[in-house]
Amino acid sequence: MCRHLGYVGPPLAVGEILTRGPHSLRTQSWAPRDMRGGGTINADGFGVAWWVPAPTAPEDHGAGVIWHGGHTPDVIDAAREDRPRPNAPGPGPIDPGELNANDPAPPTAGSGRQDVGEPASPAVGLGGHKVGEPASATVGLGRQKPGEPASPAVGLGGQKAGGAASPAVGSGGREVDESASAAVGPGVSGGPEPAHTASVTSRYRNAAPIWTDPAVDEVLPQIRSRAVVAALRSATVGLPLERAACAPFTHGRWAFSHNGAIPGWRDTFTTLAAKFESPSLLEAESLTDSAMLWVILRGLLEEKSVAADAALRQVVAGVLEHSPTARLNLLLGDGETLWATTWHHSLSVLVTDEFAVVASEPYDDDERWRPIADRQLVVAGPGRVTVEPLDIDTGRATS
Template sequence: MCRHLAYLGPPRPLAELISGTPHSLYEQSWTPTVNADGFGIGWYPVNDGAGPVRYRRSVPIWSDANLPGLAAAIHSGAVLAAVRSATPGNSYEESAVAPYILGHWLFSHNGRVDDWELLPEDMGEPLSPAELLDAEARCDSALLWIMTIRRLADGTPAGDALADVARQTAGARPDARLNLLLTDGHAIAATRHGGTLWYRAAPGEITVASAPTSDEEGWREVPDHSLLLATERTTEIEPL
């Protein structure tokens, strides 16, 4: 089962967000489950409107000798990161590792969709040839990202787009686990459908994660079948 997090707040070193706390995302790559099929970090550079920037690998996060130095040197106030455990039927290459990126958006999926290749037809949303060619990878997460892009391109707000993808997918695949994360560097939208999802709001910052990434007080669990909408100052939870 993959793990992911999103953070908005004062700029911090990536290392502080990814590996600098007990139960960090780095630690969650090997406990309580093993997530050794890649990792990715997306961040919005401080005082740079051109972001986001992405760094991802198909190797375990603990095996990348370059990461500690990079993560210590790079600061950001808006980050989305993930560690991956690939499930059968999904590709293992680097292109399948979150976060996915398009324009100012970063996206991640923690969960699983069985028979994902048949999902577009079962949802009544067949893919166009262009969408098939543009798919980053052959995996359930990449497909969910295409479905999300469709809605964003139509002008659907981020939260509504994620909620609709989760509802439609769950309707076609009731056993799917659909914890989705989406950010534009200013706000976070997340769904919990199966699995776990937590958030911690502190003055001027918000962290959303599959599981608490620190021993700090204030972590709250998002109820199952919910949509979370958050900024550095506001948090809302709605039923899916």
């Protein structure tokens, strides 16, 4: 019934952690060793999430939204400047004598800034790029000063046209590796990296078996991150087989996976959503128990600001109150720490001073792997791991 893995430590290739070891997560898709009655293979899709830097967002942008260009413009004032003045004269002919050959050339203007009757200046797009100029003059938003030599075309992350290929990047043109200090917005060649206050998740999912996807070997190894959460899916009978149903589920800095099943989940989550005042269950990416479980857990983490360990305890207890035979091995990560629960299914941890791995099954024979007993809450990071009983009274529940 699914397999998952979380990693926190030095930057590594995202694809490498999926294929690491003789009993890698990919191998576990067709040859798992400890399913505990949860099926025989995990071939109904897979997914992997990693973390990328999130620059400080302007007040009018949400967390994790990257602003491309220099300083943040005041969009309201800019709109007011472009708006025609109420008493301004309408279009009409201008006496050619009013134009003096010695007068300075009219300033290059963007949309709505050309004065009526002025000599037609070249059309200007965002960032001062004149229509008809060679592509080498393409610049970013508002960064090209009048009269300066044309700068080379610059794409997301500061990649100049025709330059060497840049490293793999995540959403918004940010390099995944910590060396992303060279990545800048469009039109800015070089310069300091914006201050970062957090990381946000990016992810890749596929509803096909992991062994059929060439991206695992050809694309994902080019992406590097300090943290990864990955999952294989073995779908419960009757639930949809689709990419949206594949973990990890993500939002902001969080990534989540559920290994297990929840009998009667529709009624269970309807009751829990009302109890926890959760976001609408219609926000679930897919009509599955895991996707709806994530909506409720995310509501506790983000809207109620409940600590991760406490939120997991509340969710597990709430589900078991209404579905006492539920299987609830949960995995949660924020890019720095991993939290996990064991409720019926297997889990092991490998923690050193440099990194921490939490996995349904060990991917190799390293003697430092430590199996986790049932009904436990695990909190792990490089050089640290705590394991505490969940201590949830399930009455007649038997997992």
